[in-house]
Amino acid sequence: MNSKAKPFQIGEFTISPGTRRTIDLPVSVLSDHTPVTMSVHVIHGRKPGPVMFVSAAVHGDEVIGVEIARRVLNAPQLSAPELERLKGTLLVIPIVNAFGFLNHSRYLPDRRDLNRSFPGTQRGSLAGRLAHLFMTEIVNRSDFGIDLHSAAIHRTNLPQIRVSPLRPETLTLAKAFGAPVVLTSKVREGSMRGAAQEKGIDVLVYEAGEGLRFDEMAIRAGVSGVLRVMRALKMLGAKGITKPKARSILTKASYWARSPAGGLLRPFKSTGDVVEPDMLLGIVSDPFGENEREVIASYGGLVIGRTNLPVVNEGDGLFHIADVSEKYDAEQTLDSLTSQLEADPLFDEDEII
Ligand SMILES: [Zn+2]
Structure with missing residues (x-):
């Protein structure tokens, strides 16, 4: 035709x-x-x-x-x-x-x-x-x-x-x-x-x-x-x-790990990290360092979103975690997709930030 x-x-x-x-x-x-x-x-x-x-x-x-x-x-x-x-x-x-x-x-x-x-x-x-x-x-x-x-x-x-x-x-x-x-x-x-x-x-x-x-x-x-x-x-x-x-x-469910208090966040996990249930995600502290509160993962999964602003209020969404079944090796998937994009001739290598 x-x-x-x-x-x-x-x-x-x-x-x-x-x-x-x-x-x-x-x-x-x-x-x-x-x-x-x-x-x-x-x-x-x-x-x-x-x-x-x-x-x-x-x-x-x-x-x-x-x-x-x-x-x-x-x-x-x-x-x-x-x-x-x-x-x-x-x-x-x-x-x-x-x-x-x-x-x-x-x-x-x-x-x-x-x-x-x-x-x-x-x-x-x-x-x-x-x-x-x-x-x-x-x-x-x-x-x-x-x-x-x-x-x-x-x-x-x-x-x-x-x-x-x-x-x-x-x-x-x-x-x-x-x-x-x-x-x-x-x-x-x-x-x-x-x-x-x-x-x-x-x-x-x-x-x-x-x-x-x-x-x-x-x-x-x-x-x-x-x-x-x-x-x-x-x-x-x-x-x-x-x-x-x-x-x-593929994932059908996700949740936000929220801040237990207002203060300053020190995050230990970032997007692309796989976390286990009860894992420590970060610590929120008051500016005097007198009160430290742990941010704990309620469920395991893959971190698909995160706050970049360390100044947080109680209840703020800090880590967005997607439920990922065991059949995926999430870190392997991310590595191979990233290296493919790095090598793709469609893009100029000078642009890698
Ligand atoms: Zn938008």
Whole structure:
């Protein structure tokens, strides 16, 4: 079959098969009359195929996703000559929440969380209107999506994919992504993933690294994951896209080890460490060193998230621990995936941090 794709319509724009361009969808006007847009890069393959979106900075301070989007857009597999072979369409939105991005903030100026405001309405709050625009222009035109996140500010996540328990078919694509961990987690009320799922469109949520920081391995895992999913969807061929050297660690349950008191945390474990039940994870001390409280693991598992801020309050989540069955050698999996990313010719060695 050698049929040609039809032109792709989005907003006021028409993109011809075998071409790519950035378009600006108007969102709002700031109080000083600066216009705000949601910019979308459309890569429209010459051949028909699925439409996939990749979105980042729904939380404006989660900048790792912006860098992943930038590198995906510059991947040789998506360069102009390759668009003759590309099947389907990739929509890349590096910054969904421009307001938060400019202010280094998770939120919108109305202090709402965009990822709790989906599907939104045209006449709702600013967050609701932006969510509605994203649903109308992006989700409704797509067959599948990947939403790139990091941990919140002062926290870090081991690279992980979140999938919904209601959509087991998405698990195949989650595994193809090749992140170290795939966590089946409930969809949050008002999230993009939930709103898309209501429309029958599956979204993988990628969570990696820390808010307002870059993390080279989290970036690389994200870039190679997006390309691998495109390969799994048959949008791209195999050229230059490696399969993951180890299988992702699948987990369905996780918990937070919380601080027993306010004070200063000395952590003894970090993301990627395997912990046993009753193991000492860290110590919280008052500033005088008079009261020391131990943070103990209630259950064993793999540390998939951690606070980086040593100043803690009672009840703060300090270590996010995923339940991992014995059949995985978690440390071995992490080692082989990391060394694969270090050696991947897709990335410039100078960028290793
Ligand atoms: Zn987020």
